[in-house]
Amino acid sequence: MTPPTTDAAPDLRTESPGRARILEIAAGLFLDHGYExxxxxxxxxxxxxxxxxxxxxxxxxxDLLTAILRQGMAVMDAAFDEAHEAASGHDARTRLALHVRAHLAALYENGPFTAVHVTTFRTAPEEVRAAIVPVRDAYEARWTDLLRSLVDAGHLAADTAVGPARLLLLGGMNATVGWFDPSVGSLDDLAETATRQFWSGLGRDPEGT
Amino acid sequence: MTPPTTDAAPDLRTESPGRARILEIAAGLFLDHGYExxxxxxxxxxxxxxxxxxxxxxxxxxDLLTAILRQGMAVMDAAFDEAHEAASGHDARTRLALHVRAHLAALYENGPFTAVHVTTFRTAPEEVRAAIVPVRDAYEARWTDLLRSLVDAGHLAADTAVGPARLLLLGGMNATVGWFDPSVGSLDDLAETATRQFWSGLGRDPEGT
DNA sequence: TGGCCTGCCTAACGCTCGTTAGGTAGGGTC
DNA sequence: GACCCTACCTAACGAGCGTTAGGCAGGCCA
Structure with missing residues (x-):
């Protein structure tokens, strides 16, 4: 086996338990009270x-914050990968639903790392933001590509402005960290609600259907 | 005319220009860097x-933060009032569209007071939060009532979970403060995009219609 | 003219902040 | 048995924090 040459890119599996514990606890405190x-x-x-x-x-x-945000993004990326894999073969709505559910799950099922990203990034110190922005952009680009491909295939309205649509969807999902409690509500229900709201909308014409 | 007996409830019109200026500048700094x-x-x-x-x-x-958050909520309440007035006589979708546009306008057209509410409330000191929570709850209840009435009248899907629906919608709109720039994009376009996404959804079945 | 209120000032308070220096106990390696 | 590395410690640094005390200039009103 190759020696554990700890590279510039930190290998999550190599982290000592002490370091991981610190990250988790710090993330929780950043989430509850903010970075400063x-x-x-x-x-x-x-x-x-x-x-x-x-x-x-x-x-x-x-560096603590940077490591936490980086780990949060890694979790989100992994969730996207998994959803992408699970989605193959399903219809368009189901594919989107899987990604929605994956994003929400990442927000709640991996400790405070992902959630702290949502709440802390905006006001993080400039150096931290600069380090994380590329990672964050890459994740958002994956969503843009997903939506774009659905538009191109005719599954989403042809005149959809993909950028705002993505931001409204992700914004709504990310904002759930302010109110959703996975120990009370069902994550599956939340994911289905969000998917339906985005896909079909809630408006009904009482005169019509 | 009655004498200006400055009551416990601060009258915004009575504020000295100095105080108003401080509030505005402080709100901008809280928005950019966070409270601490x-x-x-x-x-x-x-x-x-x-x-x-x-x-x-x-x-x-x-107290600075409390005053800023209170003023932000006052702006949102006023916007809701205006929209409610303007909405009478219109069809259901237009009524909702007016409220969406009003909420977004309040976020961008009244200095940093409303936006700072979105970004700072979560991690505000406990005493500040305790003071603001009732005001915030009252505003959210107005939205709940609005959506509930639309459901009851058959304009929104009968099986809509009003709570999550409202939170996803407001969450998506509030999250726009992280990316939308009113000096670049059109507020009307943003409002229409958000309304459409919520009302009709974006999904289209290529085999169907 | 004298007193008062408003709006600002200088100076300083005690405290907490992030960070550093230097030491030590214990386990693994040659 | 000498060595070193890891993981912690105590003690302290200078800087900045929110806040207070006390003073002073100018406008308003009696």
Missing amino acids: AASVRRIADAVGIQAASLYHHFDAKE | AASVRRIADAVGIQAASLYHHFDAKE
Whole structure:
């Protein structure tokens, strides 16, 4: 087996349990209180170590956030991959439904990493944002491609503005982190509701059908 | 005319220009950097006064945020009122479209007050949130009532879960503050896109119609 | 003319922030 | 048994935080 030459790209499987634990706890605090309000001392307290000991694992607080956001995006990408694989052979609506469900699942089934991305990215320090923007753009481009291909195949309205459509859909899904509680509601129901709202709309003409 | 007995409830028209200016500038900084990262000294610098002078207008930094969020909600309520008035006599889809357009307009046409609400509320200090939650709930209840009435009249699908539907719609609209720039795109177009996506959906069956 | 209110100032308070320096206990390797 | 690496510690740094005390200039009103 090849030696574990820890490359520039951090291998998630190689992370020590200590480092992973710190990331998870820090992500939770960033999610609840925001990046600035979650001080390194509060994070260290929650982990059960001294603040200074955090610097054995990370060079700076910003790196903590960068690592968390990166991991969140990795989860979303993996979810997209899985959905893409599972979607093959199904009809267009089902394919979209699988991706919607995958995005929502990633938001709730992988610790706070993905959710903190939604809430913290906007006001993150400039250097952190600069590091994450390309990753985020790549993920959004995958959605754009998905919708574009559905338009081209005639499954979505031909005059759909793919950009706004994608942003409204993802925006609505991401905003669910502010109110949806997976321990109360069903993720499948939420995914179906979101899919239906996007695909068929809710309007009905009482005079018509 | 009655004397201006400044009551517990702050009358927006009575505010001195200094106070209004501080609120506007602080709201902009809260929007760009978040509540914690926008220090009172940075706010004071932007206003052009000393940090200590802010305390002539506000008792604490938290009160600054509370006032901003309250004003943001007042703008949204006023927009809802206006839309409700303008909607009378029109068909169901147009009535909803007017409310969608009003909500989006409030997000972009009244300085940073409404937008900062969307981005800052989640991680605001507990006391601030406690003060604002009732106002926010009241606004959301107005939307719930609107959608409920449309369902009851048969204009929206009878089996619509009004709660999630409202949250997905408002979530999508609120999330536009992360990408929409009213100086580039048209607000009317955005409103129509959002309305269509919610009302008719984008899915089309290529085998069918 | 004298007093008061408004709106700002300078100076400083105690506290918390992110970060660094330097030390130590324990386990693995030659 | 000497060495070193990992994972933590205590102690402290300077900077910035929100906030307060006290003063001062100018306009308003009696």
